[in-house]
Amino acid sequence: MPVKWMPLLLLLLQMTCCFRSGNCGKVLVWPMEYSHWLNLKIILDELAQRGHEVTVLRPSASIFLDPQKSPDLKFESFPTSLSKDDLDEAFRWFVNTWINEIPRDSCLSYSPLLQNVFEIYSDSYLSLCKDTVSNKQLMTKLQKSKFDVLFSDAIAPCGELTTLAETIGKAEMWLIRSYWDLEFPRPTLPNVDYVGGLHCKPAKPLPKEMEDFVQSSGEHGVVVFSLGSMVSNMTEEKANAIAWALAQIPQKVLWRFDGKTPDTLGPNTRIFKWLPQNDLLGHPKTKAFVTHGGANGIYEAIHFGIPMIGIPLFGEQHDNIAYMVAKGAAVALNFRTITRSDLLNALEAVIENPSYKENAMWLSTIHNDQPMKPLDRAIFWIEFVMRHKGAKHLRPLAYNLTWYQYYSLDVIGFLLAWVAVITFLVIKSCLFIYQKFVKTGKKMKNE
Amino acid sequence: MPVKWMPLLLLLLQMTCCFRSGNCGKVLVWPMEYSHWLNLKIILDELAQRGHEVTVLRPSASIFLDPQKSPDLKFESFPTSLSKDDLDEAFRWFVNTWINEIPRDSCLSYSPLLQNVFEIYSDSYLSLCKDTVSNKQLMTKLQKSKFDVLFSDAIAPCGELTTLAETIGKAEMWLIRSYWDLEFPRPTLPNVDYVGGLHCKPAKPLPKEMEDFVQSSGEHGVVVFSLGSMVSNMTEEKANAIAWALAQIPQKVLWRFDGKTPDTLGPNTRIFKWLPQNDLLGHPKTKAFVTHGGANGIYEAIHFGIPMIGIPLFGEQHDNIAYMVAKGAAVALNFRTITRSDLLNALEAVIENPSYKENAMWLSTIHNDQPMKPLDRAIFWIEFVMRHKGAKHLRPLAYNLTWYQYYSLDVIGFLLAWVAVITFLVIKSCLFIYQKFVKTGKKMKNE
Structure with missing residues (x-):
């Protein structure tokens, strides 16, 4: 249907x-x-x-x-x-x-x-x-x-x-x-x-210049790279490692980045201050998405069935990426320790091993078939x-119960109080009987 | 909407x-x-x-x-x-x-x-x-x-x-x-x-003869009475008590019943071997529904917002009626002990006290607004x-776990085994040290 x-x-x-x-x-x-x-x-x-x-x-x-x-x-x-x-x-x-x-x-x-x-x-x-x-x-x-x-x-x-x-x-x-x-x-x-x-939402057409760049990728397609709106202070060393890895792949890359242009930036990579992420992920040329794992981006990738490389930064992003890895639709990398070969290996795996695409497409099916x-x-x-x-x-x-009602502490307390009262009464009665009859008996015997 | x-x-x-x-x-x-x-x-x-x-x-x-x-x-x-x-x-x-x-x-x-x-x-x-x-x-x-x-x-x-x-x-x-x-x-x-x-489903028009009977009830309206398809052996005494109570109310009654016609049957009550229950419950003249509490009938009453008198017989019917009573849309009666005044009081309460109708209408709203x-x-x-x-x-x-995995018994067992092994080793070591040094020391002292 x-x-x-x-x-x-x-x-x-x-x-x-x-x-x-x-x-x-x-x-x-x-x-x-x-x-x-x-x-x-x-x-x-x-x-x-x-x-x-x-x-x-x-x-x-x-x-x-x-x-x-x-x-x-x-x-x-x-x-x-x-x-x-x-x-x-x-x-x-x-x-x-x-x-x-x-x-x-x-x-x-x-x-x-x-x-x-x-x-x-x-x-x-x-x-x-x-x-x-x-x-x-x-x-x-x-x-x-x-x-x-x-x-x-x-x-x-x-x-x-x-x-x-x-x-x-x-x-x-x-x-x-x-x-x-x-x-x-x-x-x-x-x-x-x-x-x-x-x-x-369904993808809208890209701005002409961007569409030309995407089309120029030929059969290799493109990779979309964005770590969201909150990350601005990447070290120059890290930016260079990332740029180097991106330069090694045959795909064209659209990278959302607003730091100093890295020295190792390859001719296949273009830097943008903002990306029409949903439209790009819905583009038929898009092969992979490098993401920090924010829920909005993750869902756009799920919606269009795009496999991911997750570099989680904070909050629930670690969870989101862990889910995607467990479901076979992503590879996870550590932002603090990431090296150029980590990123290159991850890109090659996600783009060349068809299981990532298949799993991402299954998530897309589940998402859209509700x-x-x-x-x-x-x-x-x-x-x-x-x-x-x-x-x-x-x-x-x-929700209408107080915490002690929720854990039945009032009932338990009431029952314990009864047990205490009955125990007390039994002990008292036994002592009374002992004193009344046994001691009196002894006394009488002694007399 | x-x-x-x-x-x-x-x-x-x-x-x-x-x-x-x-x-x-x-x-x-x-x-x-x-x-x-x-x-x-x-x-x-x-x-x-x-x-x-x-x-x-x-x-x-x-x-x-x-x-x-x-x-x-x-x-x-x-x-x-x-x-x-x-x-x-x-x-x-x-x-x-x-x-x-x-x-x-x-x-x-x-x-x-x-x-x-x-x-x-x-x-x-x-x-x-x-x-x-x-x-x-x-x-x-x-x-x-x-x-x-x-x-x-x-x-x-x-x-x-x-x-x-x-x-x-x-x-x-x-x-x-x-x-x-x-x-x-x-x-x-x-x-x-x-x-x-x-x-x-929306109510269909009733057969002409039945519609005429329903319309003849005037402003008082009608009561629909059915204990489902499984009950055929009501005692004559019980049938007479029910018929007597039904005869006392100003409403007309449509009763699904296929036993011997009770002597106390009033002129306001008609017996039918089968009733178009959904169409009757959806009729604007219907004031109350006497039911055994089967899920199908209960839901037809909820759908149309009709208050109920529940006489549960078996299975989950007791639960269903208990829910309706708790939600203020029904009065419950006991089939084994039911008397004519029980039924009459219940009918009067459900028809005359507007809270039953209000609560039934609220359930209808919930049901239809999904x-x-x-x-x-x-x-x-x-x-x-x-x-x-x-x-x-x-x-x-x-679901993929075995029962001992579900209750983590394999993990607990493994940990307990380690505790046992370590305890055993510690005790053995202590004994060995005691025998080696303390006893040897004593022996040497004694010598």
């Missing part, structure tokens, strides 16, 4: 539904910066297109939230004590420290540096959070607006406010940016939907929560 | 898909009798309509599987040692014993009678099973047919062959005939989809398994 086409029709049906049914709602958004915002924006634009009123809370320190680039969304800006530069610096320090200085095994073992990094990151966001909730004018305005739903990116502390378990319990619906093409199957609750890859497109499912559940003021029937009642 | 209408369009899209994409498959079905067959047939008819070749294994003892009523399905009949009467008798004895003689708490405590009942039921089905697999001609024919998928009703032992855990592990996909409108949310694996109510219709999801996953020869990406890898 051509499942790919099915949701297009659904989309047409649903586009007008909110107007027709009078179910247009008001959505308040607590967003996040960088790639998280790019992903969230896909959902917000879709909601706005369907007729919902979408209001995004925008701290004045915001780096990525540009009202001019999102004409369909309303932005509720408010002043913050941090400046844009402060926040950008905090983010970059957080990421760069994690990439270059945290011990490799720190996810499993305790690392004081990792804790420090998280505390400073968390403090920056907490400051934005305080600026929001202590802004009485803003709070009054928001309360008067009577929103139907709060849609929050839960990675930032302010998106959650109080503990993790409480937050999970409070949300009506969780939309998770992955699916079983990326992760391994595990039990999950009915109020969790896996909508990974919701941003993937009962309903991820974006449509995400929109459905946000609209559902608005329509019905929640989705209580999907939330386990365990 | 008018979700109810969305799937109609989907259906049109998908109706032709199997022909267009050349993905028409061959489906082999291991069915079950009575209401299970009625429910399964909805999926099979839909598969056949979409162009798949559906072959149903039909024992000659089959009671409900009538090839003439299913012209779109192929039936592969085979002789069995049991006759149709034998099987029917075994079923009825099984059900009647459970309804009338098993202690009420036997689901929680051990009951020799319940075990006996299950053993006799299981033996009947095992005999059908043996007749199937030992029929060499049939087996050769089936093997040569190269089916794409086996679709089995797993309630009958032969649908499973070997243990429960193994069976769950073997199936690529499980379609469960319930949803969170009926059950309470709990964790579930990605290869399980909840498709309860897949048989519900991202995709249950029948379409069921068909999607069967077609998925055919298209891709499985759905391995949804199956947890734990």
